[in-house]
Amino acid sequence: MRYHAPATFDEAVSIAAAASGVTRFLAGGTDVLVQLRAGSVTPDDLIDLKKIPGTHEITALPDGGWRIGIAVSGAMLGAHAQLVADWPGVVEGMELVGSTQVQGRATLTGNLCNGSPAADSVPGLVAAGATVTILGPNGSREVPVEQVPVKPGKTVLEPGEIITAITLPPRGTKGGDAYLRFIPRTEMDIAVVGCAVSLTREGDTITAARVALGAVAPTVLLDEACAQAIIGTTLDDAALDALAGAASRAAKPISDKRGTKEFRVEVAGVLARRAAKIAYERAAK
Amino acid sequence: MSKMHVTATVNGDEVEFLADPRETLLDCLRDHLDLTGSKEGCGTGDCGACSVMLNGRLVPSCLVLGVETDGATIETIEGMAPEGALHPLQRKFIEHAALQCGFCTPGFLVAAKALLEKNPDPSESEIRYWLAGNLCRCTGYDKIVRAVQDAAAEMRGAA
Numbered sequence: 001m002r003y004h005a006p007a008t009f010d011e012a013v014s015i016a017a018a019a020s021g022v023t024r025f026l027a028g029g030t031d032v033l034v035q036l037r038a039g040s041v042t043p044d045d046l047i048d049l050k051k052i053p054g055t056h057e058i059t060a061l062p063d064g065g066w067r068i069g070i071a072v073s074g075a076m077l078g079a080h081a082q083l084v085a086d087w088p089g090v091v092e093g094m095e096l097v098g099s100t101q102v103q104g105r106a107t108l109t110g111n112l113c114n115g116s117p118a119a120d121s122v123p124g125l126v127a128a129g130a131t132v133t134i135l136g137p138n139g140s141r142e143v144p145v146e147q148v149p150v151k152p153g154k155t156v157l158e159p160g161e162i163i164t165a166i167t168l169p170p171r172g173t174k175g176g177d178a179y180l181r182f183i184p185r186t187e188m189d190i191a192v193v194g195c196a197v198s199l200t201r202e203g204d205t206i207t208a209a210r211v212a213l214g215a216v217a218p219t220v221l222l223d224e225a226c227a228q229a230i231i232g233t234t235l236d237d238a239a240l241d242a243l244a245g246a247a248s249r250a251a252k253p254i255s256d257k258r259g260t261k262e263f264r265v266e267v268a269g270v271l272a273r274r275a276a277k278i279a280y281e282r283a284a285k
Numbered sequence: 286m287s288k289m290h291v292t293a294t295v296n297g298d299e300v301e302f303l304a305d306p307r308e309t310l311l312d313c314l315r316d317h318l319d320l321t322g323s324k325e326g327c328g329t330g331d332c333g334a335c336s337v338m339l340n341g342r343l344v345p346s347c348l349v350l351g352v353e354t355d356g357a358t359i360e361t362i363e364g365m366a367p368e369g370a371l372h373p374l375q376r377k378f379i380e381h382a383a384l385q386c387g388f389c390t391p392g393f394l395v396a397a398k399a400l401l402e403k404n405p406d407p408s409e410s411e412i413r414y415w416l417a418g419n420l421c422r423c424t425g426y427d428k429i430v431r432a433v434q435d436a437a438a439e440m441r442g443a444a
Contacts, residue, residue: 003289003306003352026353033348034329036307046306048353075342099418100396102330104344187417 001036001043005051009135009164012047016160017137019045025162026050027071028105030098031114049162058083064170070110070163074103074121087168088282089177089196089275093124096181099188109163112145115153116190118215122149123196124179126212126222129169136161146212149219174201176282178275181214182267184258191215192259195247195271197279204234206280211243211272216251216264223250226272235280243276244269291355295320296364304351311335313351314361322362322391326420333419336392337361343399345418362391365398373443374398374436381432385423393419397433405441409434 006012016023021044024032035041049055055071058080066083074094077083084091097106097120111121112132125145132148134141137160145166148155157163177198183189194214199206211226225246233239253264288303295318302317309328314320314337323346326332330345337346338360366372374397377383384390393416400407400415407415412433413426421429 001306003350005353005355026350029348029350029353030330033309033350037328037347046350048350050353073342098330099333100399100415101333101336101343101345101418102348104339104342105330105348187414 002045003048004045005048007051007053009049009052009162012049012052012162013135013137013160015045015047016162021045023047023159025113027055027110028073028107029110030102030106031110054165061167061170064172066168068108068166068168070165071107074098074106074108075100077108078103086171087124087128087177089179089198089279090121090124090128090130090168093179093194093196094121096120096179096191108166112148112166113155113157113163115149115151115155117149117152117218117220118191118194119149119220120179120181120191120194120214122220123194123212123214124177124198125166125168126220127177127179127196127198127210129198129210131167132163133165133167134161135164140164142167146220146222151218172200174283175199176201176279176284178278178282180271180275180278182259182271190258193251193253193264193267193271195268195275197272197275199230199276199279199283201280201283206230206233206235209276211247211276213247213250213268213272216253216268221250223247226250230276235276240273240276244273247272289352289355291351293354293356294358296360302351306350306352308351309347310337310339310349310351310354310359311346313354314346314359317351320361320363323395324388324391326388326392331418331420332389332392333396333416334389334392336395336419338395338399343396360395362395365394372398373439374401374433377432377436377439378429381428381435383424383428383432384421389419389421389423393421393429397436400433401437401440405437407433407437 024043026048055069059067179196181191181194199209209227229242248269251268324334326334330348335346
């Protein structure tokens, strides 16, 4: 295994383009090193992106949005008070990934690129309307986060392509988001179901919403019917019932050792209802 | 497989070693620098026995490659207290019998020290969540939590 530590993303892409064997990009390493250890993936070329300037930075953009470097760890996200104030749901999703130690290493971009349907940080990014910048041999493109996972373990990234940053849109006033997951214990587990809601209020009325579900389909889902169930409402009981129904209908889970299909369908509705209430309260502040 | 030259600061001292790119920071600490206090429990970031501080952040050293740490600042259990002395956390772990086999103890101590530097007065709940990534199969955790609380109280008193 050859270890590379390029100083620019262009150099990283060139190294990847010239590599003929198995290539992996290294950010936090909490997936790549586990795969290396298990012997499931032994890269010929490992390209460490953490020495590239800016990859450890969280930048406030002129339009009110945020750019998050690909090596920003969960611990760094959680320590950024302004980002937490704008996007608490995005941050709380990431903070559910692993232990304090893992939080010191694990990144949003890595969680996204690992391609798990149960990735805790992804529904929050999808609900937020986050995008990623993808750089490859043929140039750069901007892709919505919901289009990045294609199926379990597989993303839209072509060989040699890398994500260079995640961009969160401006939160604006009267916006709020939240992420909840169900696990059978209190901490350190993989989501059986996850749900993120991001919404905007005018007075008591919801004017915009995005609802994302995790661990109930081959990829994280962005569901328009869920959003429509609460847009134009004051999140009264009828709207919450409609949201829960839409979330359960959107869920297309499998049964596995962590939960049955029927349980996941039910819990998708419960979590959507609860996450929407939290997001709604946060939007009032 | 060509080895790479790494220079890092470990417990305040500049060190150099040659690392195979596949070796973890934990491998390098133990096998190249003879710092065997950090333990390998799982090797996959689940147990916390290899916890170290990397550039001021608590990390599992089994999930860091040695070659990544060129230029980094690392603190391990060996640097926790000056020669011949014990850190208050170490003393309280002994007083409260917060260890039995001791394999997880270095990781617990490094993690608990990081917590108290960030939050000198953590609640029991905050201690339990912070240390959720440190596994102990002997003590049942209660004695560890009490030792951390007691050390925190003593350190607040001394400050």
